[in-house]
């Protein structure tokens with residue numbers, strides 16, 4: 001786990017994988033933004049987690065998860081309970097983190113491609129944004145808010161990209 005000055009990032013030794021369109025992407029790291037970077041029908045959420053995975057041929061798939069203020073999130077608590085205030089200091093988290101605890105029950109999501117069509121940026125980046133928010137406690141969300149004072153990029157125009165609704 002590291003507070004890299006922009007976000008709190010957790011890098012698992014073995015984080016499992018997701019399968020997107022038949023391709024396996026292994027979890028590299030996950031990190032958090034406040035407020036959410038994605039909006040759905042204009043709605044912003046308090047926090048967004050990004051689970052970044054990479055395929056054997058070097059393409060990326062990122063799962064976005066929305067968090068609203070509510071019940072504390074176990075996995076978030078484990079990550080944040082490490083000393084997060086010191087920047088660029090890598091901390092080993094010995095407690096096992098269940099990445100599934102970061103996710104809501106419903107896997108319905110919005111899928112779009114963030115890849116650029118012009119060379120040399122031809123590597124794919126597939127986004128899957130889970131539509132159902134889950135919760136983190138107010139204190140957990142405030143930790144990211146207080147550390148970075150808002151570390152979300154402004155929303156970008158779609159620029160012709162198509163968003164698919166996946167169940």
Ligand SMILES: [Zn+2]
Nearest residue numbers: 031032033050
């Ligand atoms: Zn991110």
